[in-house]
Amino acid sequence: MKVPKRLQPLVEEGLIDEVLSRLMSGKEADIFIVRCGDKTRCAKVYKDVVNRSFKKAAQYQEGRKVRSSRRARAMEKRSAYGRKQNEEVWQNAEVNALARLSDAGVRVPDTYGCVDGVLLMELVTDEQGDVAPRLDDVSMPEELALEDHATMMHYAKLMLCAGLVHGDLSEFNVLVDEYGPVIIDLPQAVDAAANNNAQAMFARDVANMTRYYSRYAPALAATRYAEEMWALFEAGELSPETELSGYFEDDSALADVDGVLEEIKAALQEEEARQARLLGTDGEY
Helix, strand or coil: CCCCHHHHHHHHCCCCCEEEEEEEECCCEEEEEEEECCEEEEEEEECCCCCCCCCCHHHHHCCCCCCCHHHHHHHHHCCHHHHHHHHHHHHHHHHHHHHHHHHHCCCCCCEEEEECCEEEEECCECCCCCECCEHHHCCCCHHHHHHHHHHHHHHHHHHHHCCEECCCCCHHHEEEECCEEEECCCCCCEECCCCCCHHHHHHHHHHHHHHHHCCCCHHHHHCCHHHHHHHHHHCCCCCCCCCCCCCCCCCCCCCCHHHHHHHHHHHHHHHHHHHHHHHHHHHHC
């Protein structure tokens, strides 16, 4: 096929030998299948902010650190230079997240560099060598649903231990190859500790995964992995080795004020009666 304009510089530099086909067009990027030497990979071409339809991007960028104070000020003022820097931060966030999660043991695509807003990465394939399907396009027996859901909860735990929340996790950005789920699409990944929306995003990510797998394993709908993991995370007790149960008892229910007052009153009456008995004993002597 004709080489897209955004990929032309990579072809000229020898990073891409041939553009084979367009794989998909998403809300923040276009994906192409490319040949690099004897390897088939994919090239993710990020859309400019004016063409990107990702909603509430500012919520996802909260807490992202920028080393240069000049760059940070420009980004805040949204000058032309600042917008360019903002785009670089958005694109680099995915590269950094993929590297951190791979190191943490989460299955994500391997990356081969990001040049001029184009991320070269592994093409995840199925047993036949075709592009791996999205989770949404896969059906499964109950036993496999339980197994893969447990795998995804383990990955969610590893992500949180690495200090990251996917932020947009659903059946549409999980691929399935012969070994199981592979998580993709991470430009919006947020800092679990620095972003005020992280807990809500994490809960939504886990809920999306649980909702999908519960189609095939209904018992999963009653699990509360998000609350369990976040409580352990906040307490500093979550680790990659933590065994999850999916059970969480919410202790934030409103206190029974009337019941507490009745217990205090009964305790006071009991104490008054005890004091009276002591006084009565002293009087006999």
